Amino acid sequence: MNDGIKKVMVDKAVKPSRRFGLFVIGDEILSGRRQDKHLSKLIELLSERGLNLSWAKYLADDPEQITKSLKDSFLSGDVVFSTGGIGATPDDHTRQCAALALGTKTELHPSAQVLIAGRIQSMAEGDPIKADLSTPENQHRFKMGEFPRGSDIIPNPYNQIPGFSIREHYFLPGFPVMAAPMMSWCLDTYYKDLFHQVSWVEKSFIVPEGIESTLTPLMERIETNYPGIKVFSLPSVGDSSKHGVYAQRHIELGIKGEENLIPSAWNALRDGTQALGYEIHDIE
DSSP, X not given: OOTTOOEEEEEEEOOTTOOEEEEEEOHHHHHTSSOOOHHHHHHHHHHHTXXXXXXXXXXXXXXXXXXXXXXXXXXXXXXXXXXXXOSSSTTOOHHHHHHHHHTOOEEEOHHHHHHHHHHHXXXXXXXHHHHOTTSHHHHHHGGGGXXXXXXXXXXXXXXXXXXXXXXXXEEEOSOHHHHHHHHHHHHHHHXXXXXXXXXXXXXXEEEETOXXXXXXXXXXXXXXXXXXXXXXXEEEOOXXXXXXXXXXXXXXXXXXXXXXXXXXXXXXXXXXXXXXXXXXXXXX
């Protein structure tokens, strides 16, 4: 048997008791006017730290939908990142919805007030009218610092307008250039003790002309016989621009789990696939 099967990932995984989730909020994502970049970035940042994303959900700028989703997630015990909807325009509802979901109200956070005031002053560039914090325009800007009572701020290195956190929910701007470093800060500040705890491996091979309904009983048997192992199947209709097995219909069949559990399950998956009459092509 070829022991040089491509290891798609060799890293560490978070304890099963801690799950990470993501809300991406904004009509512009759902309408296609903007392409979401938060999901792939959070997956990348978690993976770099040996963590993984358990779920993600896209939400419209709909207060009822946002509030209900946050109520559920606050009760879940999950660590949740939320992007979008924390500005001060009429379609920004996330701050108020978070407060409603927690049964509280929003209020101007003192540290956010200082940071926003500093941002106003720096943008004024010496113009006393633009720097006047009492103008209606500048007073409106302070709404971006109104967070649910009991919140902590999340520093924003891009423009100093902070996000906020409460109950292990981390609320960030919809701009990826701001959200990405803020995600990193939250992970490094609050969850460093979870980094790289358990060896985690993912391995797979190609089954040309594989049929999922035929392979499913084997997959179920592997998961039953090897607790802690997950079996996955990624079917493809083939890609004519590629060569060999990748050009025809095939299934990428694999397992993932703690490194010490992999060898026996891996052998059982390979042997079982071949016993069904299929060829196996190792991923190079």
